[in-house]
Amino acid sequence: MGRNSKKRKERGDNPFDSRGSENWPEQLGKFLRFHLYKENKDTQEALGLISKMLGILPRSFGFAGTKDKRSVSTQRVTVFKQRASKLAALNKRLIGIRLGDFCYVKEGLLLGQLLGNRFTITLRGVVVDSEDVIKASANSLGRNGFINYFGLQRFGSGSVPTHLVGATLLRGEWKSAVKMILDPREGERNEISKAREYYKETDDIDGTLRKLPRHLVAERAILQCLKKCPGNYLQALKAIPRTLRMMYVHSYQSFLWNHAASARVQKHGTEHVVVGDLVFCKGDDTEKELGCVNPEFEYESSNDADDSSHLDEVPETDHPDGRHNLVKTVTAADINSGKYTIDDVVLPLPGSRVIYPMNDVAEVYHHLAEKDGINLTESLHNVKEFSITSMTGNYRRVFQKPMDFEWELLTYIDGNKPLAETDLDKIAKAKLVNIVKEEEAVCGNKEKDPSDCMKQSESLSKDIKLSTENNEAACAKEVKQPHVESVCGADSQGKQMALKLGLTLPSSCYATMAIRELLKTSTSVAFHKTLN
Structure with a gap:
């Protein structure tokens, strides 16, 4: 126990698990990039299994975004200082998961690095x-x-939707939020239901942790913190990996946005722009001439690198052009000019640096928030990360083609x-790069350029159309x-x-x-x- 604590102390704030990588060859990139193919598993679950087999922490992996569980999906992933041969050997033991198309690169993937x-x-x-x-x-x-609309995945399919937890956090009701996350709920697997029921009846944290599956990251983090700090519910919530705990608040933003989008369609239809709508500014617009507003968007910049493996899906900005962060309110003159179409209309995800439509759609946001005991312009507590006024906000297109x-x-x-x-069918048809020989060549020949591997891998990747x-x-x-x-x-x-x-x-x-x-x-x- 003491030895492990010493190692943790030596590692400090290093966001990656460096065990076994002390003698890493300088000629190899520090990250191994590969394609992850999976069936009926979400990204976190798949990487959790792989990390357990490798004996490393999930935070060593990087990826651009999560993929749905109920699908056959493929995506690029990076892992810090791991051998391709070691990952390739896992394919014999993995069920519903395949790893391939390995290549060493200098930088790892980060959330949001996909179109x-x-x-x-x-x-x-x-x-x-x-x-x-x-x-x-x-x-x-x-x-x-x-x-x-934001899809069902955004809110969860259980009896406790994530946006309700988000509303509870925004009100500053820490104990209630913890209870909502830990309490028994309908529709879960029997082992999970039994673990939740056991904790509710006994308050036995150690016993519950033994029963609770490891993929329930939020629940386990809360319990482990409550064991150390009994009764400190805010600290327990903060023990949840940042991107996962922020999912609750983001879900509430999405809940408001969905209702506002429905109101926009019901009140003003799907054919035309109306006065008071918000639109992204065009490339030839200027802030002074058209009253464009820059929300100084900072939504993604604060994501912790070591929390990236726990993100559900943070709202992201649409990018119509290089000035995606400029919006304006449509005027009668704009309507007459025909400059904007229904495809240009956006609605805000609430935050301190967004503006709302100058029509009756704005009322939807404030009315729903008020029903939930939330003020969109004033924080009810001083915990910034659970405060709507501390979030910059964002804009999202109402219609998508x-x-x-x-x-x-x-x-x-x-x-x-x-x-x-x-994609596995396509990969099987492709000529795979023998990455093991590449490793041997690099380790045995100091003059070898590992970028050659990247070139080969990039060529192969063109045959496997994964992300846009x-x-x-x-x-x-x-x-x-x-x-x-x-x-x-x-x-x-x-x-x-x-x-x-x-x-x-x-x-x-x-x-x-x-x-x-x-x-x-x-x-x-x-x-x-x-x-x-």
Whole structure:
């Protein structure tokens, strides 16, 4: 115990786990970059398993953003001073996870270092009277886009939505917030429910920690702190990794934004800009001429590097051009000039450096916040990170059009047969770089340039389209429509119909909201549970 404490003290504030890396070759980059492929696991869960196998801390990993659990996804990840051969060897033991395309680089990935995500979505069991119905719906989605709501993932699917915890934090009710996070809740796995019930009945922290799964990071952090500092609920909340604890407050901001977006559509429709709307300033606008407001956006800059592996998804700024942080209020003169369209309209995520629409939509924010006992312009306590007035705020487009949108009608008989090629399928076809030999060459030859590995890896990565790092102008492309032979009524031999969609969305946009628009279905927790 004393030896471990000494090592921790020596490591100090180093954000990375450096165990076993003292003799790291200078010629190799300090970070190993690789592609993480996973099925039905979120990013934190997958990296938690990998870190446990490697015997390192999760904070050693870096990534640009989290990917949904209920999906097959691939993303780039970096890890501090680890051998590729060591990670590659894990593939034999990993289930539903694959690691590959290794390369040493000088810098690790940070949150937000991506422009967006590419989605391939297959909707099975499609039943329509005519293909024209599908064609009209798909073309409408590609042409008009969808309301850019924050998705269900933002608020959680449990009986205690994260935005309610966020509201409790904003009110400064620390004990209540801890109780909401720890208390039993409906719909969880049996082992988790038993652990929560056990703590509620006994207050036995050690016993609860033995029962509580390790992936419940927030709960474990709170309990470990309460063990050291009984009754100090604020300190217990601060023990949660920063990006994870801020998720609660961000969720409340998203809750207000979603309601404001609904009000904007209900009151003013989806066709035209109206007086009082907020829009991003155009490239030829100037602050003095048009009253553009700069919120001096600082939302992401304060994220702790060692907390990056625990981020849910921090709200991010849309980037229409280099002046993305300038917004203005639409005037009657702007309406007459036709300079702005409905695609330019934005709404604020509450904070101290944003402005609100100069119309009835602004009332929604203040009315909802007041119902929750929150003042958007005045803090109820002096804990800055849980104060709405200490957050700078942000702006988000009300409507979002999918980029590189394409769709295809398919027929199938076997419901278990995949209808889309995964990135693992693509990787299997590619010629992999023998990174082990690269390591040996670098370690045995001081003149070897490790950047050669990067060049090879970059070439390979082009065959594996993962994130939209070079896709900014894609939304201008025409919707790709397939030429499909008639499939309606083709079930005479047991065939069924599926709709396969391909679309690219900017960071922090939700594909589930695009599907909501396409299918005209609810996105409530109750509705989603009926689909399971």
